[in-house]
Amino acid sequence: MAAKRRHSNRKDFPDFLYVEKRAGKVRYRFTCVDGTKKMFPVGTTEYQAIQAAIAYNAKHRAMESFSLESQKFIKPTDKFNKPLSEWIAVVKNRVSDEENMSPDTYSVFLNDCDRLIERLGHKLSKQIKLMDLNDWLNHYFGSKSKNVYNRKVSFLKKVFAYLADESAVNTNVAEQKKPRRLNPEDKAKDRLDLTIDDFKAIHQKAPLFLRTAMEIALQSTHAVKELHRIKYSIKKPAPGKCGILWFEVPTHQNGVTVYGTLYIHRQKVKNSKASYVAIPVTQAIKDTVERSRKDKLICPYVVHRRNKLTNGIAKECDHQFQCTSKIISRTFSKVRDELNLYSDLPKSLRPTFHEIRRLAAQKLQEMGENPQQRMAHSRPETTKIYTDSNNIEWHEIPAKEVEI
Structure with missing residues (x-):
């Protein structure tokens, strides 16, 4: 039985693992080899569901000529390579404790974090590349002004600096992102003066x-x-x-x-x-x-x-x-x-x-x-x-x- 074609936002999920909402809560569903569908318990994190699905598929869906369980060279799971959604919670707490932002600035920061979770939260932190950040920027802010776009580039650099400090990523991939160049017209004041x-x-x-x-x-x-x-x-x-x-x-x-x-x-x-x-x-x-x-x-x-x-x-x-x-x-x-x-x-x-x-x-x-x-x-x-x-x-x- 082949797995269903996966939504682009969930393409990194193991085969036969799906996510859905039930009673307003995110639940993870898995299809076993006999066709039965099992729901993970309430409270299961995305990381736990992914690891369980990987282990089950390796044991019950491995090719006859190749067994994942028989290989000696498999590296142990990287405990820091977790879904971005789990790491963002850590970043939020650190920013709240360390940066003393004004309420409005912190509110904007939290909103951007939520957008990051919505678009990239399912991805494992060490699998995130510059093209993923470009996708996020263009999806939410591609039509905004250069000033707004550049502020969001700075936001990504801040978040990924914290992630690097937590060993959630190997390098701050956001540092590779070049901000948009501002021309004199971009710096001009658009709003009319009050007489x-x-x-x-x-x-x-x-x-x-x-x-x-x-x-x-x-x-x-x-x-x-x-x-x-x-x-x-x-x-x-x-x-x-x-x-x-x-x-x-x-x-x-x-x-x-x-x-x-x-x-x-x-x-x-x-x-x-x-x-x-x-x-x-x-x-x-x-x-x-x-x-x-x-x-x-x-x-x-x-x-x-x-x-x-x-x-x-x-x-x-x-x-x-x-x-x-x-x-x-x-x-x-x-x-x-x-x-x-x-x-x-x-x-x-x-x-x-x-x-x-x-x-x-x-x-x-x-x-x-x-x-x-x-x-x-x-x-x-x-x-x-x-x-x-x-x-x-x-x-x-x-x-x-x-x-x-």
Whole structure:
């Protein structure tokens, strides 16, 4: 009896071993020489099923002239050569323990790990070649931008570095993968800038919590991941916290009245020294904070609202009225579209809440202030992405005639 033609994702399985889902669980099925079909017990790993099938086939389906059991030269099974799906669990745990990723970054990492399991999880780790990684990249990210594609190449290099460290692979095969070359066009900013007039139009129509977030973003240059964590008052600054430490008596700095300090620890680059920012609370910030209390909700967070749905506290929050970063971003885009702003553009090119950060950086630069420290950037090149204009700059050359 010949084995059925195997699905491409299971082509490395031994003959007569199959996988199926029963009652929502992955189960392994094997066909014996007498035609009976046997299910492996619940909880059997892919590696255990493969090894059992190999042993059975070697004993009961070996050719008459050749017996696997009689050969003396068979090497013992490599205990490290297990299905990639089993090793990915090890990599996830190590990354969680060792790398201190931000929640968003780690979430993206886990999603990519799941894609890796879905496409290559059945393969034994030491059988994975560059062509398998190319297949994975092209399947999920072939149509994405070069920047996205290159980030996934870096992801593969990270995962296979851990696998090599665990002896799951002999070499980091992902190091052979060449990232796509970026041209100036690839580095250009696609999303349109937010104009001051459109900022004002959205601000006027926005609900109170969004107006509050927009005003603080304009004054601080910070993004939603920080804004939704700002507390009305803190006793002292600390890592991971965002909030205001008020002065008992206002002071004056550079001719500006300062009422306290807004401490922000930027989440995206939280391990960088530049991620700790202390911003003077000027009259503009103070007025915003006071206006945010008009709804009379009792909440320790400046950006807050009464939830329409009573489905508990969001994962990234610790108070029922605290706004999530997604609520701020989505509400901004909703108001923008209700006003028919940028309606001639696809949504992917319309300015989002994040463009307020760029607008603020450009205004600060126009005022003669370098926004790098305020924006919590380690490198001036990063700040330049926000402050550079999208307009073409023509370099005027003095009049000269070439004589020969």
